[in-house]
Amino acid sequence: MVTDRPQTAASALESAAELLQGAGVVDARREAARLAEAAWSLDAGQARLHPDRVLGQAEADHLARLANRRAGGEPLAHVTGTIGFRHLLLAADGRALIPRPETEGLVALVLDRMGVGVVADVCTGSGCIALSLAQEGRYQRVIGVDSSREALAQARENGERAGLAIEWRLGDLIGPLRGESLDVLVANPPYLTDREYHMLEPAVRAWEPRVALESGKDGLDATRQLLREGHTVVKPGGWIALEVDCHRAADVAALAAGSGWIEPAVHMDLYDRARYVLARRSETS
């Protein structure tokens, strides 16, 4: 039955959750609450605080629009426009890869080993790694590099919003770092094969940049180049820290050893998958 009764926050949330559920969204209620917080400019966790609040038409329409976009398959982060990463709230609108929770672990490993000096985050995307290191570490300088102009623009905006000073540089992998003497080179490069890319969820392929995900026949083009050329910009005793595909962590550790890095070690992510490879440049090479 259609009534002219004004919608309350609770009834609008319920309608949004039903729409999402019908579209196959797994955690429909939680996501409906996130959409409501974005639509009604509320802080996280506030959507359900006042269930009897009567909504204005614009508020009800705004939530319905966001819920329709999400039900159509657009990633939640793009619809809300934001994504949390460690202590940061970053913009997410398709110009860069949406930061994944696994990548937070790479930041923790770097901070544990070398929280000072000069650090460069190559393949910076949204800037999530560079910005977290700048926020949580005590680095003298933090550099962020990406070959995508769009991604770098998003990283720059994220940096400005967070009030963090990063040297953003456009270019190919190590290229923009020539002449640097880094304490840490960190990267979450693209690391899927063409076949793996085509097996990703359709929403990832539809909404996220391919250049952020795929890297040659064996998925290792960018990783191999970082390991081969990283020596030229990392100082003796300094670190290289890479996020890798969990099926190729041992291969990457072997590649690191073969490229002259010492003490290569594989580390697990929060899902207990082999996700990171860290190694050092020898003090004497």
Ligand SMILES: C[S@@+](CC[C@H](N)C(=O)[O-])C[C@H]1O[C@@H](n2cnc3c(N)ncnc32)[C@H](O)[C@@H]1O
């Ligand atoms: C897996 S995403 C990582 C983004 C971000 N660091 C994160 O962890 O969410 C890889 C990034 O590498 C960038 N990229 C791809 N090839 C590159 C290259 N040859 N040189 C520099 N950046 C590259 C892409 O534009 C993309 O932003």
